[in-house]
Amino acid sequence: MGERLKFTDLDQYLFGEGTHYDIYRKLGAHPTTYRRRKGVYFAVWAPNAQSVSVIGEFNQWDTEANPMTKAGPIGVYEVFVPGAKIGQLYKFFIKGINGEELYKADPYANEAERRPGTASRITDITDYQWKDDTWMKNRETFDEKVDAMAIYEVHPGSWRKHESEEDNEEGFYNYREFAHELAHYVKEMGYTHVELMGIAEHPFDGSWGYQVTGYYAPTSRYGTPQDFKYLVDYLHRQKIGVILDWVPAHFPKDAHGLANFDGTALYEHADPRQGEHPDWGTKIYNYGRPEVKNFLIANALFWVEECHVDGLRVDAVASMLYLDYGKKDGEWVANKYGENKNLEAIEFFKHLNTVVLGRNHGSLMIAEESTAWPMVTGKAEEDGLGFSLKWNMGWMNDFLEYMKLDPFFRKFNHHKIVFSMVYAYSEKYVLVLSHDEVVHLKCSMLNKMPGDLDDKFKNLKLGYAFMFCHPGKKLLFMGQDFGQLREWSEERELDWYLLGEDAHRHLQEYVRTLIHLYKKYPALHAMDNEKEGFEWINSNDGDRSILSFVRHSPTKRNNLLVVCNFTPVAREDYRVGVPRKKQYKLIMDETGMTVPKIYKAEKKECDDRKFSFAYPLPAYGVAIFLF
Numbered sequence: 115m116g117e118r119l120k121f122t123d124l125d126q127y128l129f130g131e132g133t134h135y136d137i138y139r140k141l142g143a144h145p146t147t148y149r150r151r152k153g154v155y156f157a158v159w160a161p162n163a164q165s166v167s168v169i170g171e172f173n174q175w176d177t178e179a180n181p182m183t184k185a186g187p188i189g190v191y192e193v194f195v196p197g198a199k200i201g202q203l204y205k206f207f208i209k210g211i212n213g214e215e216l217y218k219a220d221p222y223a224n225e226a227e228r229r230p231g232t233a234s235r236i237t238d239i240t241d242y243q244w245k246d247d248t249w250m251k252n253r254e255t256f257d258e259k260v261d262a263m264a265i266y267e268v269h270p271g272s273w274r275k276h277e278s279e280e281d282n283e284e285g286f287y288n289y290r291e292f293a294h295e296l297a298h299y300v301k302e303m304g305y306t307h308v309e310l311m312g313i314a315e316h317p318f319d320g321s322w323g324y325q326v327t328g329y330y331a332p333t334s335r336y337g338t339p340q341d342f343k344y345l346v347d348y349l350h351r352q353k354i355g356v357i358l359d360w361v362p363a364h365f366p367k368d369a370h371g372l373a374n375f376d377g378t379a380l381y382e383h384a385d386p387r388q389g390e391h392p393d394w395g396t397k398i399y400n401y402g403r404p405e406v407k408n409f410l411i412a413n414a415l416f417w418v419e420e421c422h423v424d425g426l427r428v429d430a431v432a433s434m435l436y437l438d439y440g441k442k443d444g445e446w447v448a449n450k451y452g453e454n455k456n457l458e459a460i461e462f463f464k465h466l467n468t469v470v471l472g473r474n475h476g477s478l479m480i481a482e483e484s485t486a487w488p489m490v491t492g493k494a495e496e497d498g499l500g501f502s503l504k505w506n507m508g509w510m511n512d513f514l515e516y517m518k519l520d521p522f523f524r525k526f527n528h529h530k531i532v533f534s535m536v537y538a539y540s541e542k543y544v545l546v547l548s549h550d551e552v553v554h555l556k557c558s559m560l561n562k563m564p565g566d567l568d569d570k571f572k573n574l575k576l577g578y579a580f581m582f583c584h585p586g587k588k589l590l591f592m593g594q595d596f597g598q599l600r601e602w603s604e605e606r607e608l609d610w611y612l613l614g615e616d617a618h619r620h621l622q623e624y625v626r627t628l629i630h631l632y633k634k635y636p637a638l639h640a641m642d643n644e645k646e647g648f649e650w651i652n653s654n655d656g657d658r659s660i661l662s663f664v665r666h667s668p669t670k671r672n673n674l675l676v677v678c679n680f681t682p683v684a685r686e687d688y689r690v691g692v693p694r695k696k697q698y699k700l701i702m703d704e705t706g707m708t709v710p711k712i713y714k715a716e717k718k719e720c721d722d723r724k725f726s727f728a729y730p731l732p733a734y735g736v737a738i739f740l741f
Contacts, residue, residue: 121157121185121192129159130188132404135469137412138330138420141190142222143236145200154198154236156182158220159405160376161189162211168193169217170204170233177207188405189376203233205370210377219327219370221381221409224339226315226328232370235334239420242343246350246422253424256355256476258502259542260668262639263587264629265357266305266595267548268296269312269322270336273592275607285607289332289341293348300354303595303622304629307355309427311549313342314361317368319604322549323359324429325366325396329413332421346422355424357478358417362410362466363430364396373397381406387447391433393440401434401458407465414470418477425478425502426470432484434459460499467500478502480544491542506543506586509534514551517577520564521659521681528656531680534584535648542643543586547594552602560597569682571597571617572734575624575704576678579736582628583665583676585642596622624706631702631738637667637674651675651691652721658683660731662690662721675739679731688731691721698739704732713739 121140128134144155156168166182172195173179182191198204208216219226223234244250270292275285287295300308312323315331323333332342346356365381367373372381382397383389389398400406417423433439438446438454449457467479481490481501486508492498516530524531552558563573574597582588593608597618600609612618632638641647651662659680666673675698677690692698692715700711713727720726729737 121190123186126186126188126190129190129405129408132407132411132465134408135412135415135473137408138222138224138416142220142224142330143204143234145198145236145238146194148194148196151196153194153196155192155194156180156204156206156220157185157190157192158182158206158218158222159188159190160206160208160380162378162380163189163191163376164209164211164213166191166209167207168195168204169207170198170236171202172198172204182206198236200236200238202236203227203231204236205233208376210374212377214377216375216377217370218375221372221375222330223328224331226331226334228334229317229319232317232327232368234328234331237339239339239343242340242347244343244347244422246347249350249353250422253355253476256424258478258587259643260636260640262306262633263544264305264632265307265309265544265587265589266300266303267309267311267589267591269549269592269602269604270310271312271319272602272604272607274610284335286335289337289345290348292336293345297349297352297354300349301352303626304633305354306633307357307424308349309357309359309589311359313358317366321366322604324361325364326361327366327368327371329409330416343421350422356422357425357427357480358423359429360414360417360426361429362399362413362462363433364391364394364398366396381409385447387441387445388437391440392442392445401456401462407462410462411466411469414466414479415473418470418474424476425480427480427482427505428501429482431463431481431490432487434463435483435487436485463499463501464494467502468494471500471502481505483507489541502542503544503587504541505546505548505589506534506541507546508537509543509584509586510546510548510551513577513581514547514562516680517573518562518564524659524680525656528659531580531661532653535650535653538585538648539643539645544589545581545584545586546589547581547591548589549591549602552591552594552598554601556601558598558601559594560599565682567617569734571621572682572704575621575706576680576734576736578625578628579676579702579704579738580661580678582632583638583663583674583678583738585648585665587639587642588629588632590625595625620706627702627706635665635667635672635674635740636669637665637672640668641666649693651723658685660685660688664693673741675737675741677729677731677735677737677739679733679735682733684733684735685731687728689718689720689726689728691719691723691726692741693723693725695725696741698727698741700729700737701740702736702738704734704736 182193220234225235225237315328489498494500512530563570
């Protein structure tokens, strides 16, 4: 075997240490030339197997045609198959520790057979010519602490669909078509990033991509790995960042997948109390095994470095941190201190985030973490987990509970809408209204709102205005920006026809205006993580359900005063206290469009301030003033 691809002693050492960060260039299937013959080099980690061979279209799936050789003590098997070609399907035939016969897809494959097929496909991921140099260079200076981030969460298979055609009966857009349509929409709306669901290969559409069998393979539902790279490349050239959902918390039990890979619990824990999620019916990774950690960390680097992705949103972090997550007494094993913290997962996160962010300045690691675990976005060297940002699930839950209420009852629940500022600086947050909030009979965002249809639209506009003016980066799931009426389903496209109706179109225009306002004024994003960036004017007006606050800019110029009226009662005599005697220019109201109007502060005490001005605040009114 030529030295260029052979699994060397150094490879053995690094993989055994869990620090072979480009292991995907060695394991898997790699087209190459050996002794002047073209073919494919295959390598797979199966330390407890009795024997391993590679089978595929190149050898008529003959289990004896291409036996693999053990390359060293760590348990990697390798073989060069002359004549094997790009595009051909293959699997590994593994004779397990007890002689069982296993037909496994390649854990490091870069392409998979279109489901329901389960084989891997030979491909060459090195032949794509990137054109996003400007973006990649500029990315190095991106700083999520101060830069604006308005994220559009998208499920590619159900954003838009073609009408069924013979060659594409499911109507999926190819990654390349999707790139152009999506970029056009995202640029028009003003979003800074897209967050893509379900990109890594998965067998079941209904899992939305959260039960992954091909961690190194963009799903073949929408095209080839080159097509996927084109999607990222094109979005970058349109100045749009790309974030992927990433699922290191668990994996499914499908026979062709990672479970019981070489006849033993190789990627998972052998003890079901440590290695299985009872609620999800999935396997839990063994984060203490160096080769397993290496598989996951190198996978994160694969997406960021090989595919130019700008960040990963890490799914179900809490399920990894707590040994008893979703488990009853007797279903879990305590750590060496008798506690429920998963010490190996904690160490994994510190290692993961330090390496990914250290090697890729300006990239993002975002935690979906639903508990009060401390310092999720704290530095690893200070005993934090090292994430860039954390989804603010507390804000989301309180906000939605409050917005769902009949406005009469909001005064009794005023704490729900103001509580988030008590802990706003404990982490670096993203405010999220994600796909999880519009499925499983939770209603669409519009239908969560109280009242008749007109009131629902007014409430939703008000809620979005509050969200975009509240500290934290922003995320909206597709369809929420124009008032999708039905819950989301992966089986159909969004109800784009609704944009033919005035109310839906006006909501979309309103959200567009909000996003552009959010990006235009540093007061709304540059000091998200500094207490000096936010100041309550009045957080105690629960009886009238009115909030007023200031977002300060770093330069102390172009600050914004925000007033939100969460009831259908107009306050013609509303007066708001202000920080200083200046002119306050109304730049946006509840209609989303306004001719700027000037209000002059006068020396009249209000809200414990010396200065104030009067402003007629409409029902469900929003007022954003520039000063």
